[in-house]
Amino acid sequence: QVQLxxxxxxxxxxxxxxxxxxAASGRSFxxxxxxxxxxxxxxxxxxxxxISWSGGSTDYRDSVKGRFTISRDNANGMMxxxxxxxxxxxxxxxxCAADYSIYFGGTRGYDYWGQGTQVTVSS
Numbered sequence: 001q002v003q004l005x006x007x008x009x010x011x012x013x014x015x016x017x018x019x020x021x022x023a024a025s026g027r028s029f030x031x032x033x034x035x036x037x038x039x040x041x042x043x044x045x046x047x048x049x050x051i052s053w054s055g056g057s058t059d060y061r062d063s064v065k066g067r068f069t070i071s072r073d074n075a076n077g078m079m080x081x082x083x084x085x086x087x088x089x090x091x092x093x094x095x096c097a098a099d100y101s102i103y104f105g106g107t108r109g110y111d112y113w114g115q116g117t118q119v120t121v122s123s
Contacts, residue, residue, distance in 0.1 A: 004022055014123050020080065022078065023078055035049065036094060038093065046061065064090075
């Protein structure tokens with residue numbers, strides 16, 4: 001199992017930056033594909049960015065491409081989301097999630113979730 005704890009959220013102004021962290025505890029973090037999701041009030045949860053178990057592959061939703069960067073440190077069980085040029089529409093609770101990679105025999109679908117961290121961008 002993997003336990004996930006997000007941190008780094010806060011209140012910023014338009015154009016500013018934040019870095020979110022996701023600390024993973026438990027076994028075999030390096031075998032999990034990871035993702036950042038967000039959910040704004042009254043809206044469905046959406047996938048923001050993903051990173052493969054090795055860190056060799058990343059993907060982003062169109063609205064954050066060029067502004068957000070996902071990364072991971074397998075040796076220390078950490079994942080990050082660097083968010084630059086923040087916009088009010090980025091305001092949401094951000095969650096990290098773990099998916100045991102199909103490369104190691106897992107099935108698609110995020111198995112573990114953090115509790116979320118609030119990001120608020122004022123205009």
